[in-house]
Amino acid sequence: ETGVTQTPRHLVMGMTNKKSLKCEQHLGHNAMYWYKQSAKKPLELMFVYNFKEQTENNSVPSRFSPECPNSSHLFLHLHTLQPEDSALYLCASSQVGVNTQYFGPGTRLTVL
């Protein structure tokens, strides 16, 4: 299944590093999302983009910086993260106005 792809699949970084997560959707959708899933916690919405415009920022710390250059691509730029930011980061896409979301495989992030 390659509808929504994410790279890298695994990432280990130090607290002073800068890295980026990439998401690409091949479904012709126009809304994209970043979610965080920590162990034993529900998925937490981070950001929403509709037609490349950010429509939601769910009180996410500024060390996470999203970028959506077009409707098919979404990035999450990471800098000076904390160990508690270690989690599975999931990208999803949908059609605007349709609630069904399709998820990518996620990036498992470990911050040392």
Next chain:
Amino acid sequence: RKEVEQDPGPFNVPEGATVAFNCTYSNSASQSFFWYRQDCRKEPKLLMSVYSSGNEDGRFTAQLNRASQYISLLIRDSKLSDSATYLCVVNPDTGRRALTFGSGTRLQVQP
């Protein structure tokens, strides 16, 4: 109170059994409801939407009770491959695209 609450389980059932999960939601204005399935270390995948009149997809039946604000999922004739975490998902506001996820109920079907 959590927006979406689920019993974390695990529910351990033998193959062929019928199992039911419930989920409650706090926002009475919620409009859309879903069940997603998440396998270990994988992404969530849509299992089925939940409609007001209830709906069935093969061995899976979903029900919505707006008065009591709960959603249920019934799995009949459980298969080993049904072992997964089942996520209750609610869209709390028609003005938002975001979904609110429950923590999930883990199901383990045993031979």
